[in-house]
Amino acid sequence: METRGSDVILERLMTLHPKVIDLVLDRVWRLLAALGHPERDLPPVIHLAGTNGKGSTQAMIRAGLESAGKRVHAYTSPHLVRFHERIRLAGELISEDALMAVLDECEAANGGEPITYFEITTCAGLLAMARTPADYTLLETGLGGRLDATNVIEKPALTIITPISMDHEAFLGDTLAKIAGEKAGIIKRGVPCVVGPQPDAAMDVIEARATALGAPLLAFGQHWHVWEERGRLVYQDETGLLDLPLPVLPGAHQYQNAGAAIAALRHLGADEAACEAAVTSAEWPARMQRLRRGPLTEAAPGVELWLDGGHNPAAGEALAAHLSSLPERPTFAICGMLNTKDSKGFLRPLVPFTRGLYAVSIPGEANTLPAAETAQQATEVGHDAQSAASVPEALNRIAADFPEARVLICGSLYLAGRVLSESS
Incomplete structure (x- = not known):
C-alpha cells in the first residue's frame, strides 16, 4: 500500500506517549480545551459501549438513519485497512486532505505534551465532526467507557450498552461486575440508555448506575424483545410489533445487535422502513x-x-x-x-x-x-x-x-x- 501524508503524521503521534493505553481523561480534556471544545458542537450524539456488537449495532443504526435521509457522522475503532475508516463525516469516509488538516491541528494544539495515539486521534475525529453539518453523531468507545477518550459528551441524545463479557481484564477489571462498571460509565444523568442482553452480574451494575443518575433504561427482555421466527426477525416493544427480514450481517448473535439498533431507532422516532433498512442495508466488514x-x-x-x-x-x-x-x-x-x-x-x-x-x-x-x-x-x-x-x-x-x-x-x-x- 502507498504511504499517505496522514500515515506519516499518525506514525509521529504514536511517539507522544510511552503507553498505547493509559486510561485517564485529563489529557483529552486539556487538548479539547486547546481546540475550543469541539465536543460541545457535535450533532446529537449516540454513544455506544460494550464488549461485543458495538460496531455491528452502530452500522445498523447508521443504515437506518441514512435510509430516512439523515446525515450521520460515525466514529469507530480500530480500522481494518486504513485509518480513514474510523471517521465518517455525514456518511462519507474522511478525505485524506481533511484528515491531514485535523491531525496537524491537533498535533500543534497538543504542543508536544504526552497523549496517547487513541486520545489525540479521537480529538481529531471530534474536531472534524464538529465542523461538518450532520443530523446525528454515532460515537463508539475504544476501550471500556468511563475513562475512554470518547466519554467527553456531557449530554448525549442516547447511550447504548451492547453485551458485556470478559475482555481487556488488565485495563477494565477481572470480574464482569468491574468491567460492567467501566462500560456503564457512559450513562449520563437523565439520558435514556438502550441495553442489550447482559449477564445478571453486568445488568445489576448497569441498573444501579442508571438509577443513581435517573437515566431511563430501555433494556432487552424488559422493554424490548427480539427473536427469530420462521426465517424472520420479530421485534416487540411497548409501541408494537415489527416483522422484519433477518439481518444481512450473518450469525444469530446479530439478532440481538439488530434489536438494540431498532430500540435506538424507535426511540429516535424512526419508522418501520428505517428499521427494515437497518437490518437489510448495514455493512460491517470482518464480522463473519x-x-x-x-x-x-x-x-x-x-x-x-x-x-x-x-x-x-x-x-x-x-x-x-x-x-x-x-x-x-x-x-x-x-x-x-x-x-x-x-x-x-x-x-x-x-x-x-x-x-x-x-x-x-x-x-x-x-x-x-x-x-x-x-x-x-x-x-x-x-x-x-x-x-x-x-x-x-x-x-x-x-x-x-x-x-x-x-x-x-x-x-x-x-x-x-x-x-x-x-x-x-
Whole structure:
C-alpha cells in the first residue's frame, strides 16, 4: 500500500506517549480545551459501549438513519485497512486532505505534551465532526467507557450498552461486575440508555448506575424483545410489533445487535422502513464476512472462505453458533491472535466445528502471539492444530487435501485487516 501524508503524521503521534493505553481523561480534556471544545458542537450524539456488537449495532443504526435521509457522522475503532475508516463525516469516509488538516491541528494544539495515539486521534475525529453539518453523531468507545477518550459528551441524545463479557481484564477489571462498571460509565444523568442482553452480574451494575443518575433504561427482555421466527426477525416493544427480514450481517448473535439498533431507532422516532433498512442495508466488514474475490479465493477456488475479527470467548461462542448453522462441509480454522487475549477462551468453543486449525503469527503486529504458541494453546483445548508461516500457506495446505473445504480466518481484527488489505 502507498504511504499517505496522514500515515506519516499518525506514525509521529504514536511517539507522544510511552503507553498505547493509559486510561485517564485529563489529557483529552486539556487538548479539547486547546481546540475550543469541539465536543460541545457535535450533532446529537449516540454513544455506544460494550464488549461485543458495538460496531455491528452502530452500522445498523447508521443504515437506518441514512435510509430516512439523515446525515450521520460515525466514529469507530480500530480500522481494518486504513485509518480513514474510523471517521465518517455525514456518511462519507474522511478525505485524506481533511484528515491531514485535523491531525496537524491537533498535533500543534497538543504542543508536544504526552497523549496517547487513541486520545489525540479521537480529538481529531471530534474536531472534524464538529465542523461538518450532520443530523446525528454515532460515537463508539475504544476501550471500556468511563475513562475512554470518547466519554467527553456531557449530554448525549442516547447511550447504548451492547453485551458485556470478559475482555481487556488488565485495563477494565477481572470480574464482569468491574468491567460492567467501566462500560456503564457512559450513562449520563437523565439520558435514556438502550441495553442489550447482559449477564445478571453486568445488568445489576448497569441498573444501579442508571438509577443513581435517573437515566431511563430501555433494556432487552424488559422493554424490548427480539427473536427469530420462521426465517424472520420479530421485534416487540411497548409501541408494537415489527416483522422484519433477518439481518444481512450473518450469525444469530446479530439478532440481538439488530434489536438494540431498532430500540435506538424507535426511540429516535424512526419508522418501520428505517428499521427494515437497518437490518437489510448495514455493512460491517470482518464480522463473519464471506470472501468472494482476491488472491486467496483465486488460489483456492473451491474453498468457502470466511473472515471474522472476533477475539474473545463470547466471540468464539458466536462463531461456533454460526458454524453450527451452516450446511455440512469439512471446516478448518486459520487463526492468529494477540498475546493480550484469552486465546483458549476464544478457541475452545470452535473445537466441535473444525477438523483442524492452522496457527499463524499476525504480520507486522508487535503484540502477535507467535504461531507456535497459538498452536500449542489450541492443542491444549482440543484442536488438531499446527503452525503455518502465513495465511496463504495455511490455505494451500488445507486446499491440497480438502479442495472443497470451508475455511474460517479468525482471531484478531488486525489479522482480518491484513487479509482485507491484501484482498482489495
